[in-house]
Amino acid sequence: MEATQKTMKVTVLRYRPEQDKEPWEQTFDVPYHKDTSVLEALFYIKDNFEPSLSFRWSCRMAVCGSCGMMVNGVPHLACKTFLRDYEGKDMKIEPLANFPIERDLVVDLSDLIEKIERIKPYIIPDAKNANMPLNKNFKQTPMQMEAYLQFAQCINCGCCYAACPQYKLNPKFIGPAALTLLYRYNTDNRDAGAKLRAPFLNSEEGAWGCTFVGYCSEVCPKHVDPSSAIQLGKKMSATDYVFNMIKPEH
Amino acid sequence: MRQFLPTRSDEPMYWLMFGAGGMVASMVLPAITVILIAAGLTSGDLQHGVLNLGQVASIFSNWFLSLVVFGIVFLLSFYALHRMHHSSHDFGIHSKLTWYIAYGSAAAISFISLGLQLLMYVKFF
Amino acid sequence: MSEVKSFRKPYNPPVNKMTWWLENSFYTKYMIREGTAVLALFAVLEIVFGIFMLALCDIGPIPTLSGIAPYAWYLQSFLGNPVIIALNVIVLVSQLYHAITWFALMPPFVRIFMNKNSTELLPRWIITASLYAAFAGATVVILGVAFLTV
Amino acid sequence: MEKYQADVAIVGAGGTGLRAAIAVAQADPKLKVALISKVYPMRSHTVAAEGGAAGVVRDDDSYQKHFEDTVAGGDWLCEQDVVEKFVRQAPQELYQLEHWGCPWSRKPDGNVNVRRFGGMKVPRTWFAADKSGFHMLHTLYQTSVQFPSIHRFDEHFVLDLLEEDGECRGVVCYDLQNGVFRQINAKAVFLATGGAGRCYLFNTNGGIVTGDGMALAYRHGVPLRDMEFVQYHPTGLLGCGLLMTEGCRGEGGVLYNKDGYRYLQDYGLGPETPVGKPQNKYMELGPRDRLSQAFWNESKKGRTIKYPLGEAVHLDLTHLGEKYLHERLPLICELAMTYSGVDPVKAPVPVRPVVHYTMGGIETDGNTATRMPGLYAGGECASVGIHGANRLGSNSLVETIVFGKIGGDAMVERAHNVKDFDSAELTRQAEAAEKRALSLFDVKGTESMSKIRHEMGQSMEDGVGIYREEESMQKTIDVLKNLQKRIVNVGLTDRGRVFNTEWMNLIELGYTLDVAQCMVHSAINRKESRGSHQRLDGPDGAYKQRDDLNFLKHSLAFKSTDGADEPRIDYSGVKITTFQPAKRVYGAEAEAAEKARKAAQEAK
């Protein structure tokens, strides 16, 4: 645990909407030791060189989802990425890809948020359970919980959207995190809302917009495995399709 | 505020065929390719080389084996053209035309194969 | 909400729809994986072409040389052509690549529990391993039959 | 400036703010709710809570026991009528979250499970592995999106409250994304802005936990209550301060000093319980203040372990085994691995006490109303009276939902009784606030913001830490006074309006500094030791003891009206209903005391 100090050349993409036509690069020499995260490197830059540098952060423990950004071209959480892993190389920090850049490392996430909210991410109970009294819980065995729990670990950081080429090519694609959330609620045994969410799952913009590139799962810092959730979602959608052919709803 | 719900995609149908075809491609296509290569290498010997007349005749005179060959051709062509259709999206081409070309060609290839196989079955045996 | 005035001027980084997949090796591998379909299509066309040539033949009870000329041409001049042989070797490599990636893609589709009372999921390696076993079995059977019946 | 006419304005979209918004939306969908937060709701610091939330469900448990644990844990500085209400509503709210989809960990039969927690007699802490706050927050956020009457103002930073005729009537905020200001009028305003851990250097809190709401209320004449009570959590990861949840000890983790000795038995928490068999209120499951104090004493005795990053003790979980640890404490394993390079499965984790929670806050009654009509407060930024001098772990997550709901209902009532309004005066105030914020751009000084922040944090650690003395506290008072003078000379390097975090951080730092001042002034005036406020001084060490005669009362920090740049400290009574103050004891001593009490009761 020695605090040996080395330095790394860190290049940050800057963009100030009121002054700049387009983003530009700025390079800093940042001292670091074994435990220095990219987020701390940014603190160092903000405190010592460029107080005007803007980036989002809060928890610094990889749970609030604020600090997604590109490190050497790959989406990462700044607080969970360490300079030690880039030893001997230079580092380039850019805002999350595939989102409009608002300022410096801050991107416009409103599209992601809108999609998360669009797919009805809440329990829609069936009539029988709609008014369950507040001294009783739904029965849910550990196994029933395990069926969706991994897909409930998403922190909405947006890394998977920055990774997904289908989202890059077609911003209408509902995308990995939101589709994962949809699948999470559909598989929760307390929920009976799959019918209401089906239109989103079954559409071109839904599960079918995914060509299983799989990079989303690769970069997800919380190991949510969105690509798996989407493929399971495709299975769900295909089953629904076949049933609908046999017995149409209208 | 009214929400416009997106329409249901017909993708599941193609996707199911694509999945089956992809599985066929990975399970048997390498072996088939080896046979094609071997046939090319042994093609001097029309009687004892790989895919010699006797071999192929016994395949196409057997309705079951013939059906298996057709199945492979059908699934593989849908699988391959489905993937190519999606790849056109990956190059930024979003046109209904690629849809027609892809599934049209796959259907054509399958029909041709089926027709020829039937023809052979009736004509030769 | 209506904006009275906004200081925003978001910058949309340009997307090159033709070359994006060269930006990153993960994307490139994905495109190669998708590209194997072209060679699979080539193999299918070869097969159908063979069926076509065979259908042109006239194999009566006693096949004559002229009767089987189309298929003989297919075997000797087409499949036997060194260019085609080389192409088929590429097809083989590409389909092996496809098989490997395909088997890697399957486990995410399977989310089942080990047994009734456990919260442990069936491990992914079991699914992958059984796919490889099936692949080996199918290959042995097909090649065995093909080479043993000549 | 754009104006939004709401019925209810809620500042803060953490557990408290979201619960309040849902309560309003459910009670009356016609009421327009403005939910304002300086970050997206799921970034709020509730997300970081690990251990769980307390609520009575087991047959061998009772409201009475939860009540007694809470009041005794708070060293009798609790409002007992509020605690009574709180413990009754807690399970209800926890079940409500379960119905909304929160993945509370289960027993094999499909019912919710509870775990042990420090200072609680009976296991009663509901948990979702060790991501309880994360799952609660996401459940609340996701549930809230189905209510169209909730209008969210995400990434809007509140600059000031609007008041007219002594009533709170709205807020003015800065929209970070668009760079514009917004005035939001409302019949009721609810502050749910969370804690103020960022007053200190070494803390478990997120960067956004800067005490904004407390400072806003304080600047408008509402007192901050019991601000001297700042909780140190005994097990923060050495170096970064990230939290190793109390659940670690609840599951059976033990603490060793450098001699491999379980030192807690030397501090009235013994006798030693067998490793792997934790017992409530003994040893590692004693209350947080006691454990943090024990560390301080061990350090004085030279029995802590020296690391390059500082002194630590060892939190040992290795005996629990890999499978159990990964199931019950997955986040802990990940955090320790990532941020400290230690795998808890294989080796003990170096930990030390770290600032964690502000027991005090905006003074409110049991229904979250402050003394200013129209202004309500709940959650960590408020002092509704349940934590007293020391909060028990897992009482505050449940506080957010219980008082979020209560606050929501209270505001619905007010919104039904107050007429809609807008006035030139409110607009004038909003414009003044805008002008004040913009004037920061004109400062030409050379003072450094990061230096001020660092000096504040350091002097708070030095002066108002685990143990406190007149002299060091006075030093902190002087430092903070000086920093207040320096902060007006911070020149900004950038005048941009979109996402200008430099500008926003400066305003935040102003809030934090005000709150820090309230903490140290409240502390220096409390000449006794109680809960998390422990003194070492006084004539003959008199302040080392609890002094119910003079200090069984809340301290109130008011903004001085005479222009002085320091708060004025006053006091108010403590509501005691049934549970008379007694000595706060743990371990074997507690058992003896309990027996004696029972005997006395029987004798009667």
Ligand SMILES: Cc1cc2nc3c(=O)[nH]c(=O)nc-3n(C[C@H](O)[C@H](O)[C@H](O)COP(=O)(O)OP(=O)(O)OC[C@H]3O[C@@H](n4cnc5c(N)ncnc54)[C@H](O)[C@@H]3O)c2cc1C
């Ligand atoms: C690491 C950690 C672990 C914890 N573990 C537990 C536990 O196991 N059990 C337990 O009971 N408690 C625990 N706690 C305590 C508990 O999590 C908090 O007390 C509680 O979550 C506070 O919730 P809140 O809603 O009051 O505030 P927060 O969740 O902090 O939300 C504050 C909100 O206010 C907004 N806000 C603040 N200032 C402004 C402004 N100026 N303008 C606009 N918006 C603003 C923020 O954006 C945010 O939305 C833990 C705390 C920490 C730090």
Ligand code: SF4
């Ligand atoms: S799925 Fe993973 S990468 Fe995507 S938003 Fe959620 S946590 Fe981030």
Ligand code: F3S
């Ligand atoms: S990267 Fe994109 S295409 Fe699908 S598997 Fe992931 S969403």
Ligand code: FES
């Ligand atoms: S700061 Fe919260 S996820 Fe990185």
